[in-house]
Amino acid sequence: MTLSATRSGGRAGRPRVEGRRSNLAPSEEILESAARLFVNEGFAATSTRDIAEAVGIRQASLYYHFKGKDGILDELLQMSVRPSLDKVEKIEAECPAEVPEAALYLLALVDVRTLARAPHNIAKLYRMPDVTNSEVYQFQPMLQELTRAYGRLGAQIASPPVAATISAKQLGRILIEQVETVIRSRSDGDNVGHAEAHAIAAGCLRVCGVPQDRIDRAEAAASDLMADLVGERSTP
Amino acid sequence: MTLSATRSGGRAGRPRVEGRRSNLAPSEEILESAARLFVNEGFAATSTRDIAEAVGIRQASLYYHFKGKDGILDELLQMSVRPSLDKVEKIEAECPAEVPEAALYLLALVDVRTLARAPHNIAKLYRMPDVTNSEVYQFQPMLQELTRAYGRLGAQIASPPVAATISAKQLGRILIEQVETVIRSRSDGDNVGHAEAHAIAAGCLRVCGVPQDRIDRAEAAASDLMADLVGERSTP
Numbered sequence: 001m002t003l004s005a006t007r008s009g010g011r012a013g014r015p016r017v018e019g020r021r022s023n024l025a026p027s028e029e030i031l032e033s034a035a036r037l038f039v040n041e042g043f044a045a046t047s048t049r050d051i052a053e054a055v056g057i058r059q060a061s062l063y064y065h066f067k068g069k070d071g072i073l074d075e076l077l078q079m080s081v082r083p084s085l086d087k088v089e090k091i092e093a094e095c096p097a098e099v100p101e102a103a104l105y106l107l108a109l110v111d112v113r114t115l116a117r118a119p120h121n122i123a124k125l126y127r128m129p130d131v132t133n134s135e136v137y138q139f140q141p142m143l144q145e146l147t148r149a150y151g152r153l154g155a156q157i158a159s160p161p162v163a164a165t166i167s168a169k170q171l172g173r174i175l176i177e178q179v180e181t182v183i184r185s186r187s188d189g190d191n192v193g194h195a196e197a198h199a200i201a202a203g204c205l206r207v208c209g210v211p212q213d214r215i216d217r218a219e220a221a222a223s224d225l226m227a228d229l230v231g232e233r234s235t236p
Numbered sequence: 237m238t239l240s241a242t243r244s245g246g247r248a249g250r251p252r253v254e255g256r257r258s259n260l261a262p263s264e265e266i267l268e269s270a271a272r273l274f275v276n277e278g279f280a281a282t283s284t285r286d287i288a289e290a291v292g293i294r295q296a297s298l299y300y301h302f303k304g305k306d307g308i309l310d311e312l313l314q315m316s317v318r319p320s321l322d323k324v325e326k327i328e329a330e331c332p333a334e335v336p337e338a339a340l341y342l343l344a345l346v347d348v349r350t351l352a353r354a355p356h357n358i359a360k361l362y363r364m365p366d367v368t369n370s371e372v373y374q375f376q377p378m379l380q381e382l383t384r385a386y387g388r389l390g391a392q393i394a395s396p397p398v399a400a401t402i403s404a405k406q407l408g409r410i411l412i413e414q415v416e417t418v419i420r421s422r423s424d425g426d427n428v429g430h431a432e433a434h435a436i437a438a439g440c441l442r443v444c445g446v447p448q449d450r451i452d453r454a455e456a457a458a459s460d461l462m463a464d465l466v467g468e469r470s471t472p
Contacts, residue, residue: 042365044280124368127360129278132423161448166435170421174439177417184409187368199402203410203443212397212445 027065029055031079034072035119043073043130070136077125077139080118084111085142087229088149094225101210102221104153108179108201109226111146115182116192123183150175150204159209175204263301265291267315270308271355279309279366306372313361313375316354320347321378323465324385330461337446338457340389344415344437345462347382351418352428359419386411386440395445411440 024032033054037046048069052059066072087110095103115123131137151172155163158171166174179200182192198219205215260268269290273282284305288295302308323346331339351359367373387408391399394407402410415436418428434455441451 039365040369042280042369044278045366124363124365126363127419127423128364129275129360130281132360133276133278159448161438161451162442165431165438170417170432170435173417173420173424174414174436177413177420178410178443181406181409181413183363184413185406187363188409195401196406199406200410202397202401206398206442206445207414207439209442209448212395215397 026055026057026061030057030062030065030072031076032119034069035076035122038073038076039120039122039124043069043125043128070134073125073131074137074139076119076122077131077137078142080115080123080126081139081142081146083114083117085146085149088146090229091225092153094228096221099214099217099221101157101205101208101214101218102225104150104157104175104204104208105201105215105218105222106225106229107149107153108175108204109197109222110229111176111179112182112192112197112200113230115180116186116197121183121186123180124187147172147176150179154204154208157205157208157210162207162209171208174207178203178207262291262293262297266293266298266301266308267312268355270305271312271358274309274312275356275358275360279305279361279364306370309361309367310373310375312355312358313367313373314378316351316359316362317375317378317382319350319353321382321385324382326465327461328389330464332457335450335453335457337393337441337444337450337454338461340386340393340411340440340444341437341451341454341458342461342465343385343389344411344440345433345458346465347412347415348418348428348433348436349466351416352422352433357419357422359416360423383408383412386415390440390444393441393444393446398443398445407444410443414439414443 030051034046034051037050037054041050046069048062049059051069051072052062055062066075084107088107091103091106091110095106125131126143132140148169149172151168151170154171154175155168158166162171181200182196185192185196201222202215202219205218210218266287270282270287273286273290277286282305284298285295287305287308288298291298302311320343324343327339327342327346331342361367362379368376384405385408387404387406390407390411391404394402398407417436418432421428421432437458438451438455441454446454
């Protein structure tokens with residue numbers, strides 16, 4: 001349903017949802033349409049009216065669910081961080097003491113999965129000036145916290161030459177950057193499958209100087225834990 | 237000089253440059269001011285009038301040098317790729333056969349330097365939808381070519397477990413992504429120094445499964461070649 005159809009058929013008053021075509025909740029539909037528009041048309045070029053029109057609701061109804069465009073983008077960006085961040089504590093608690101490398105491997109697998117599922121590869125917009133220069137965006141401190149978790153897990157298993165040359169802060173940046181290869185793959189139109197997820201996770205351990213035999217052990221341990229964490233076996 | 241000052245003092249006619257305060261060429265000054273505005277205010281929020289005003293020239297003069305905002309952004313983004321891409325052939329030709337790992341190490345050092353010097357960390361805007369969805373931007377094929385060079389150099393030195401699990405294409409993405417950690421560091425307000433440049437370059441070799449003793453040899457060989465390539469010793 002187009003905006004004009006909504007308009008001609010509607011009355012002023014309480015925001016109502018009309019003419020929607022999917023089974024998603026209205027807020028989910030708003031997020032889905034907004035992500036598509038932000039990524040395809042650009043954030044600045046997309047108005048809340050465009051989003052409402054794409055969903056088939058009144059513009060006023062949109063403000064019922066979100067604090068405008070910034071609120072929608074922030075929620076979308078949080079969706080590309082929160083599922084990973086929420087699992088950090090569990091990953092650190094459940095990682096077997098005899099295979100400490102499994103924790104970073106598992107975080108990388110979980111985070112590849114999060115980024116592979118983020119609607120319309122929305123994480124492309126992480127570095128957008130509107131986002132990085134604004135304090136409105138709550139997702140920023142979440143991303144910083146996730147980066148610190150990478151740095152912490154990396155520093156715990158870093159080989160002496162790595163530990164001697166890279167701070168935990170810098171290691172965290174290098175590791176999360178490596179996992180964000182997923183954003184690049186999706187931008188290139190490539191699916192991120194099981195093999196790429198494991199290649200990225202193993203690459204994270206290699207950056208820390210972990211030798212191959214311990215990478216193999218970490219992969220086995222992490223694959224088992226992944227099943228418990230996300231209810232499936234390590235596919236993104 | 238502000239726009240109003242330019243206006244009140246100027247006459248219509250041939251584009252002229254007035255009131256500029258620096259010793260840069262006008263086109264360089266336009267690039268510098270545009271980069272600052274794009275990164276601080278956002279690309280969409282910046283007009284050619286804003287840029288002209290920041291430089292202290294007439295808006296018409298700007299079009300004398302560039303095809304509008306897109307042309308300026310494309311040139312800026314090219315500046316964050318071209319200096320590295322231009323050196324790939326020389327790097328491959330001059331790398332000593334007995335230390336093949338030095339080529340990737342050197343490319344990473346050169347590219348860290350390029351990104352560390354890009355005006356106002358402009359490479360933050362790589363993934364902006366206005367850029368990635370447009371065919372106007374010539375910098376995109378340059379970035380693809382640089383990514384392929386990373387993949388080629390990485391595949392040449394990949395250990396058997398890496399070669400068995402990662403394609404050259406994917407390895408290229410992982411490696412360039414790792415070097416783009418520089419963008420993240422600069423966004424965090426941190427300078428990228430000699431130590432971080434070498435940490436990133438060594439990390440690239442580790443991702444390929446290169447053992448520490450060969451990383452040390454590559455570092456030594458690359459540091460020597462870097463002096464010839466950029467006229468200084470490996471500082472970004």
